[in-house]
Amino acid sequence: MTTHAPTRISTRFAALKEEGRPGLVTFVTAGDPDGETSLAILKALPGAGADVIELGVPFTDPMADGPAIQAAGLRALKGGQTLAKTIAMVSTFREEDTATPVVLMGYFNPIYIYGVERFLADAKAAGVDGLIVVDLPPEEDDELCLPALAAGLDFIRLATPTTDDKRLPAVLAHTAGFVYYVSITGITGAATPDADLVAAAVARIKAHTELPVAVGFGVRTPEQAKAIAAGADAVVVGSALVEVVRRTLDQNGNATANTLPGVEALVSELAEAVRTIKR
Amino acid sequence: MTALNSYRTGPDFRGHFGIHGGRFVAETLMPLILELEQAYEAAKADPAYHAEMAGYLTHYVGRPSPLYFAERLTDHLGGAKIYLKREELNHTGSHKVNNVLGQILLARRMGKGRVIAETGAGQHGVATATMCARFGLKCVVYMGAVDVERQAPNVFRMKMLGAEVVPVQSGSRTLKDAMNEALRDWVTNVHDTFYCIGTVAGPHPYPAMVRDFQSIIGRETREQMQEMEGRLPDSLVACVGGGSNAMGLFHPFLDDSTVEIYGVEAAGRGLDTHEHAASIAGGRPGVLHGNRTYLLMDDDGQITEAHSISAGLDYPGIGPEHSWLNDVGRVTYLSCTDREALDAFQLLTRLEGIIPALESAHAIAKVVELAPKRPKDHLMVVNLSGRGDKDVPQVAEILGTSLGA
Numbered sequence: 001m002t003t004h005a006p007t008r009i010s011t012r013f014a015a016l017k018e019e020g021r022p023g024l025v026t027f028v029t030a031g032d033p034d035g036e037t038s039l040a041i042l043k044a045l046p047g048a049g050a051d052v053i054e055l056g057v058p059f060t061d062p063m064a065d066g067p068a069i070q071a072a073g074l075r076a077l078k079g080g081q082t083l084a085k086t087i088a089m090v091s092t093f094r095e096e097d098t099a100t101p102v103v104l105m106g107y108f109n110p111i112y113i114y115g116v117e118r119f120l121a122d123a124k125a126a127g128v129d130g131l132i133v134v135d136l137p138p139e140e141d142d143e144l145c146l147p148a149l150a151a152g153l154d155f156i157r158l159a160t161p162t163t164d165d166k167r168l169p170a171v172l173a174h175t176a177g178f179v180y181y182v183s184i185t186g187i188t189g190a191a192t193p194d195a196d197l198v199a200a201a202v203a204r205i206k207a208h209t210e211l212p213v214a215v216g217f218g219v220r221t222p223e224q225a226k227a228i229a230a231g232a233d234a235v236v237v238g239s240a241l242v243e244v245v246r247r248t249l250d251q252n253g254n255a256t257a258n259t260l261p262g263v264e265a266l267v268s269e270l271a272e273a274v275r276t277i278k279r
Numbered sequence: 280m281t282a283l284n285s286y287r288t289g290p291d292f293r294g295h296f297g298i299h300g301g302r303f304v305a306e307t308l309m310p311l312i313l314e315l316e317q318a319y320e321a322a323k324a325d326p327a328y329h330a331e332m333a334g335y336l337t338h339y340v341g342r343p344s345p346l347y348f349a350e351r352l353t354d355h356l357g358g359a360k361i362y363l364k365r366e367e368l369n370h371t372g373s374h375k376v377n378n379v380l381g382q383i384l385l386a387r388r389m390g391k392g393r394v395i396a397e398t399g400a401g402q403h404g405v406a407t408a409t410m411c412a413r414f415g416l417k418c419v420v421y422m423g424a425v426d427v428e429r430q431a432p433n434v435f436r437m438k439m440l441g442a443e444v445v446p447v448q449s450g451s452r453t454l455k456d457a458m459n460e461a462l463r464d465w466v467t468n469v470h471d472t473f474y475c476i477g478t479v480a481g482p483h484p485y486p487a488m489v490r491d492f493q494s495i496i497g498r499e500t501r502e503q504m505q506e507m508e509g510r511l512p513d514s515l516v517a518c519v520g521g522g523s524n525a526m527g528l529f530h531p532f533l534d535d536s537t538v539e540i541y542g543v544e545a546a547g548r549g550l551d552t553h554e555h556a557a558s559i560a561g562g563r564p565g566v567l568h569g570n571r572t573y574l575l576m577d578d579d580g581q582i583t584e585a586h587s588i589s590a591g592l593d594y595p596g597i598g599p600e601h602s603w604l605n606d607v608g609r610v611t612y613l614s615c616t617d618r619e620a621l622d623a624f625q626l627l628t629r630l631e632g633i634i635p636a637l638e639s640a641h642a643i644a645k646v647v648e649l650a651p652k653r654p655k656d657h658l659m660v661v662n663l664s665g666r667g668d669k670d671v672p673q674v675a676e677i678l679g680t681s682l683g684a
Contacts, residue, residue, distance in 0.1 A: 060582045061455065061567060063462045064305045070449060082579040108303060109566045113580030135303040135566065139293065160307040162469055167310060185307055186467035 004152040007129040008101040009177035012051060013212040013233060020279040022229035023051035024271050025214050027105065027238030028263070029072035030055045030089055031081025032245055037255040038076070041245075041263050042093050046100040048264045049271020052214075052234065054132065056242075057086050057106030064134045066189035072242035075253065083110045083119070087126045094127035103156060103177070105132040108144065116144055120151040130154035130177045138170045145174050154178075159205055161185050168208050178212040179205055180236065183228065186217065189239025193218050199231025222273035229274045237270055286533035286609050289600060294483020294570075297606055299599035302482040304569045307466045316484045318389050323491075328384065335380055339413070340370045342377075342495065346503035346660070351630040352646075359653035361646060362512070363633070363663045364500055366524060373636065373665030374496060374524040375406040379475060381492035383410040386473035393417045393468065396475045397461040399426055399454035399520065400591030400638065401433025402665055403477030408442035418442040421460045423453035426590045432669050451584040454520075454594045458568050478521025479598035482569030486598050493527025500660055501531055508658055514539040516649065517662035518641040519612070520556065520592035522601045524664035533609060542601060543645045545587035546614035556585035557614045558597040559605050572599040588617035588677075589637035591665070619644040624667065624674060636665030637674070 016023045026045050031038050045053050058073035058081050065073070090102050104123065111119050111133065123131075131148055138145075138157070145155040154177030162185060163171050172179065181201060183193030193215070202213045215228050216236025229235040244266050248258040289296045302312060322328040336342040345365045353361045366374040386394055394416050398404030404420040411418035420437055424446040427434050437444050450456035458481075465474045479486045479493070504512050515532060517525035519542040532538045547555035555561055558573040565574040567582055575583045575595035585595040604610040615623075620637055623644035628634045635643060639662070646661050653659065667674075 059580075060450065061459050063459050063568070064307075064466060066463075067449075074450075077581060084579075107566075109574075109576070109582070110580035112566055113576065113578070134305050135569070137302060137304060137306050137309045139302050139309070158306045160305075162307050162310045164310065171306065182307060185469045187463045190467065 004149060007154050007177060008099060009052065009103070009129050009154050012101050013178060016051060016233070021275055022232060022277055023234035024049055024225070024274045025052040025054060025216065025234050025236040026050040026241060026267055027054040027056060027236060028241055029058055029069065029076050030086040031058060031076030031079055032072045032242060033075045033249055033253060033255050034079045035081065035085060037259055039089055039092060040260050042089060043096065044260060044264050045267060046097055048267035050100070050267055052101045052103065054103045054105045054236065054238065055086065055090065057083055057104055057110060059107040059110060062107060064187055066187040066239060068189045068239040068243050068246070071246060083114050087122050087128070090128050091126040101129045102127065103130040103132055104128055106134070108133050108135050111144065116147055120148055120153060124151055124153055128153065130156050132156045132158070132180060134158065138173065141174055149174060149176060156180055158182050161201065165204070168205065172209045175211060178214050178233065179209060181205060181213050181215045181232070182217045183215050184218050188217050191218050192224065193228060195227040195231060198228055202232045222269045225270045226273040226276060230277055235274060241266060282536065283607065286604065286607070287530065289603065290483060290487055296600045296603035298564060299572050299602040300483055300486060300570050302569060303566045303571065304482045305466060307469065311465070311469055312482050318385060319484055319488050322385055322388055328388070332381060332384055336495070340376050340380065341368065343499045343503070344368050346500055346507065349631050352627065355630055356647060356650040358651040358655065359514070359649070359657035359659040360655065361650055362504070362658065362660045364496060364528065364660055366496060366662060366664045367636065367639070367666035371406045371409050372668065373402040373406065374493060374527060375403045375477060376409070377495055377527065378477065378489045378492040378523060379403070379406040379410045382473070382475045383414060383416070386416065386475070387414060389473065391471060391473035393419070393472045394475050395419045395421065395461050395464050395472055396477060397421045397454065397457040398477060399457070399593055400589065400636070401426065401430040401437065401669060402591060404442070404444070405433050405436050407475050408437040408440035411442065412440045419464065420444050421447050421457040421464070423447050423457045425452045426454065429673055430590055430669055431672070453585070454590070455582065462568070478523040479526045479600060480521045480568060480570060480572065480596060486570065486600055489523055490526045490530055490600060493523050494530045496524065496527035496662065497529060497531035500528060504658065504660070511535055511538060512658040512660045513537065514541065514649070514657065514659045516541045516543065516642050516646050516659065518543045518592065518638050518664065519597060519601060520545065520594050520638065521596070522598040524662050526598060526600060528660070528662045529610060540610045541645060541649065542610050542612045543641045544612055544614040545589060545592035545641055546616045547586040547588070549616055550614060554586040555614070556587040556592050556594060558595060559602065559612045560614050562595070564602065567596055570599045572596050572602045588620060589641065591636070591638040592641065613645050615641040615644045621674065621677065623647055633663065634667035634671070635663055636667045637670045639664045
C-alpha cells in the first residue's frame with residue numbers, strides 16, 4: 001500500500017469514479033519525433049481527452065515492446081532525447097497543467113545510470129507522479145520501487161495473464177496509484193485482447209486490491225478501447241498513437257503539419273468512445 | 280584485496296554475484312523464471328537427470344574432450360608449456376553443446392515442446408538446432424541480420440537441422456538484438472516455450488545454470504592435468520563474450536589460489552576507438568537482458584553497439600559472475616584486437632594444424648603474449664572453445680585470398 005500523500009493519480013481516479021466513467025490513459029514516447037513536436041503533443045493530450053499521460057522514456061533495448069514503440073524510441077534517441085530532457089519536458093508541461101497525472105514509463109538502465117536518488121528528486125520536482133519500469137519485478141523492489149514510494153512517487157506495477165493468484169499479492173504489495181493489467185502475453189501493440197477475458201482478470205485483481213486497474217497492450221481502436229474500458233477503471237492506448245506519429249512524418253522522418261493534429265484526432269476519438277460508458 | 284574463503288558459492292538466493300546478476304525481467308516472464316529455477320533445482324537433485332546427461336555427453340557429444348599438449352606452439356613461444364582444451368572437437372564444433380544438452384533435457388522434463396534461442400556466431404544456434412533435431416523439438420533461432428550474413432555456413436546448418444532461423448532487423452542487428460527478440464518471443468509464447476540461453480548471462484537462474492553445465496570443461500581439465508603432469512595447471516586463459524566457455528573452465532579452479540586466471544575480451548579495432556566489445560575494460564555496471572553487469576553504454580544509459588571481428592564476442596555485455604570475479608580481483612580480464620586475433624588464428628593453424636574459431640583465437644593471442652614471460656615448467660591451459668571452419672570464408676575475405684585461387 002502507499003505510504004505517501006496522494007498524487008495526482010489517485011485524485012484523478014477518484015474524480016473519474018465520481019463522474020461514473022472509465023478513464024483514458026495515453027502513451028506517447030518522449031522526444032518522438034523531436035523535442036518540440038513531442039512537447040506540443042504532450043500539451044495537447046489533456047485537451048483531446050487523455051485522463052492520465054504515460055510518457056515513454058526511450059531506451060535502445062526495449063525488451064517488452066513491439067515494433068511500433070521500438071521505432072518511436074529509436075526516432076527519439078536519434079533526435080537526441082535523453083532522460084534529463086524527458087524530465088525537463090514534464091517540468092515545462094507542468095507550467096500550464098497542474099492536474100493531469102504524468103507517469104514515466106520505460107526501462108531501468110537509463111534511471112540507474114542517471115542515479116536513483118537524483119532521478120527521484122528531479123522527477124518529483126518536475127511534477128512526475130508515477131513510474132512504470134518494465135524490467136523491475138517485485139523481486140527487485142529495493143532498486144527503485146521502495147525509494148520511489150519514499151520519495152512520494154507512485155510505483156505502478158504491471159500484472160499479467162501469467163501472474164497467478166499466488167503471486168498477485170507480491171505484485172500488488174508495493175504498487176501505488178493504479179495497477180496496470182497487461183491484457184495479453186506478449187509485447188506492446190501485438191495481439192488484440194479479448195474483452196471478456198480481460199474483464200474477468202480485472203475482477204480477479206480487484207479481489208486483491210482497492211487500487212484502480214488500467215488495462216493496456218494491444219488496444220488500438222476506439223471500439224476496442226470502449227470494449228476494454230467497460231470492464232476496467234481505465235484503458236491504455238500507446239502503439240496506435242505512436243503509429244500516427246510515424247505515419248505523418250515526411251520522407252526524412254521529420255514531423256509535418258499533420259503530426260500533432262493526427263495524434264489529437266485519435267485521442268479525441270478514443271476519449272469519446274470511452275466516455276460513452278456510464279456507471 | 281582480501282581473498283574470500285570461497286569464490287564458488289555464488290549466486291545468492293536472489294541470483295546476485297556481488298552487485299551483479301539479479302532478475303530484471305518483465306512481470307510476464309517472472310513466473311516462468313521461477314518455474315525454471317524450481318525445475319532446475321529438482322533436476323540437479325535427481326541422479327537420473329545426471330545419468331541421462333552423462334550418457335549423452337559420452338556417446339553423443341564425444342566427451343571427455345582431449346587436453347592436448349601444443350608442442351610446436353610451446354616451442355615457438357619459448358616459455359610456458361601450453362595445453363589446449365579441445366572443446367572444438369565436441370559434436371557441433373564448440374563448447375556450446377555442453378550447455379544446450381543440459382537445458383534441452385530440462386525442457387523435456389518440463390514438458391516444453393518448443394525451444395527458442397539467440398545466437399551470435401551461430402555456434403549456440405547450431406548446438407540448439409542439433410539437440411532439438413535429436414529430441415524432435417520445434418526450434419526457432421533468432422540471429423542478428425548482420426550475423427546471418429557473416430556466418431552463412433552456420434545458418435545453412437541450422438536450417439538443415441530443421442530449425443527456423445529468424446534474421447533480426449531491429450537495433451544493431453547483432454547478438455544483443457537477437458536476445459531482445461528471443462525475449463519478446465518468450466513473453467508471447469509463455470506456455471509451451473523453453474528459452475535456451477547460450478551463455479552465462481540473462482536473469483537468474485541462467486548464469487548459474489549455464490555455468491554448471493559448462494563446468495565439465497574445468498572438471499575434466501583438472502583430472503586430465505593431474506594424469507598428465509601430476510598437478511594443477513598454473514594458469515588458465517579463455518575468451519569472453521558472454522563468457523560461458525571461460526566460466527566453464529574457470530569455475531572449478533576459482534578456489535585454487537595458485538592458479539592464475541585470464542579472461543580475454545574482444546578489443547575490436549582498439550579500446551580507444553569505441554569499436555570494441557570489451558565490457559569490463561570499456562564499460563560500466565548497468566542493467567540489460569535480465570541482469571546487472573558491465574555493459575557498453577553512453578552517458579544516458581543507452582546501450583551502444585559492440586564491435587568484434589568475431590560474431591560470438593560481438594555483445595555489449597558480459598556474464599554477471601565474470602563482472603563479480605573482476606570486481607573481487609580473482610580473474611584478470613585482458614583484451615585482444617581484431618588484428619591480434621587474426622594473427623593468432625593463422626599462427627595456431629600453421630603450427631598445430633588446428634583452425635580455431637575467431638572467438639578462441641582471441642585467447643590464443645593472449646597466450647602468445649603471456650607464455651613467453653613464464654618459465655618452461657609453467658603449465659598454461661587455453662580453452663579452444665570452437666573450431667574455425669565457420670570463419671574460413673570471412674577470414675579469406677579479410678586476408679584477400681579467394682578460396683578458389
